[in-house]
Amino acid sequence: MFESLPKRVSVYEVGPRDGLQNESGLVPTADKIAFVNALARCGLSRIEITSFVSPRWIPQLADGRELAESVIRPPGVHMSALVPNRKGLDVAIAAGMKEVAVFLSASETHNKRNVNKTIADTLRAFHDVVGPARDAGLRVRAYVSTVFGCPYEGDVDPNKVLALCHTLLATGVYEISLGDTIGVANPLQVESVLALLTSEIERDKLAVHFHDTQGTALANCTAALAAGISTVDSSVGGLGGCPYAPGASGNLATEDLVAMLHAMGIETGIDLDKLVECSRMAANFVGHELPSKYLKAHTGKQARARRQLEREREEA
Numbered sequence: 684m685f686e687s688l689p690k691r692v693s694v695y696e697v698g699p700r701d702g703l704q705n706e707s708g709l710v711p712t713a714d715k716i717a718f719v720n721a722l723a724r725c726g727l728s729r730i731e732i733t734s735f736v737s738p739r740w741i742p743q744l745a746d747g748r749e750l751a752e753s754v755i756r757p758p759g760v761h762m763s764a765l766v767p768n769r770k771g772l773d774v775a776i777a778a779g780m781k782e783v784a785v786f787l788s789a790s791e792t793h794n795k796r797n798v799n800k801t802i803a804d805t806l807r808a809f810h811d812v813v814g815p816a817r818d819a820g821l822r823v824r825a826y827v828s829t830v831f832g833c834p835y836e837g838d839v840d841p842n843k844v845l846a847l848c849h850t851l852l853a854t855g856v857y858e859i860s861l862g863d864t865i866g867v868a869n870p871l872q873v874e875s876v877l878a879l880l881t882s883e884i885e886r887d888k889l890a891v892h893f894h895d896t897q898g899t900a901l902a903n904c905t906a907a908l909a910a911g912i913s914t915v916d917s918s919v920g921g922l923g924g925c926p927y928a929p930g931a932s933g934n935l936a937t938e939d940l941v942a943m944l945h946a947m948g949i950e951t952g953i954d955l956d957k958l959v960e961c962s963r964m965a966a967n968f969v970g971h972e973l974p975s976k977y978l979k980a981h982t983g984k985q986a987r988a989r990r991q992l993e994r995e996r997e998e999a
């Protein structure tokens with residue numbers, strides 16, 4: 684199973700968007716700006732910083748424009764934002780974004796609850812977004828949500844996902860992120876869904892986006908890597924969830940992912956210590972503990988014990 688693991692994984696950080704959209708309290712814009720700037724100094728080269736959606740639907744990210752206009756954009760760091768329609772795209776362009784992401788669900792009910800449209804109408808609306816975005820020089824990513832299960836409809840037909848992927852690629856998106864929106868996938872399901880998708884779609888056009896509701900995100904991610912996928916979405920600290928998917932908890936934590944990849948000899952280009960500092964920063968401004976396992980293991984007593992052991996080894 685593990686013969687064909689990638690040598691390098693591209694980590695697509697969604698904490699500032701998928702993470703903060705789900706916080707019950709509003710995070711001050713200044714904290715978000717400092718957070719994104721700190722993430723950009725970790726070696727992350729892809730960060731989804733906000734969304735330009737209706738502030739009535741997602742008040743947590745109503746400050747997207749100010750954030751996008753204020754963050755420092757180091758060379759080589761691609762910053763993206765989620766947009767549902769032409770209005771969102773226009774604001775994204777005005778705010779200086781060079782990449783946007785469109786999104787829809789593989790199940791009708793979740794799509795309707797999330798964007799108030801049928802899947803067919805959502806795809807039609809993408810024609811107003813993807814082409815014009817590309818004409819304006821932006822890269823466009825796409826998400827397909829509820830690929831592995833829907834909170835309202837249960838099982839989702841992988842052939843429907845395959846058909847959506849073909850349609851999205853034909854509109855001109857460069858990559859499709861396959862969302863386990865409510866964290867119900869298991870590694871065998873990931874293997875079989877990806878076997879179907881990669882029989883017709885190039886692996887480098889696909890990414891995976893696992894929420895960790897039942898603690899299976901890292902296992903699912905490993906199954907995806909074994910299937911030849913080398914782009915993984917994650918959220919620092921494990922922040923996140925979709926407000927229109929009951930039961931959706933945080934994404935796979937970026938530091939848990941990066942720690943595992945580095946231990947397996949897979950490069951990411953990310954500085955894990957700096958990443959953990961970003962997680963601590965986020966825990967401070969959201970005002971609660973974050974679910975990341977690596978963060979817990981490297982905070983407090985265990986970290987002190989480990990540093991003591993390292994000092995003793997150096998002195999011996």
Ligand code: HMG
Pocket residue numbers: 701704734735736737738740741765767768770771772786797798799826827828829861862863864892894924925926927
């Ligand atoms: P609607 O109410 O049907 O929209 O919402 P509308 O076109 O009828 O417009 C209603 C009002 O919203 C109007 O304002 C528009 O101007 C305004 P009014 O005239 O009443 O004052 N409006 C906007 N304002 C700002 N930015 C915009 C925008 N568009 C319209 N872009 C809409 C439709 C799509 C806008 C709404 O349903 C929406 O914003 N939904 C967003 C939901 C969302 O962000 N969900 C979470 C992200 S998806 C996710 O987390 C899953 C993912 O992580 C992958 C995974 O885990 O699977 C990506």
Ligand code: MG
Pocket residue numbers: 701862864892894924925934
């Ligand atoms: Mg998500």
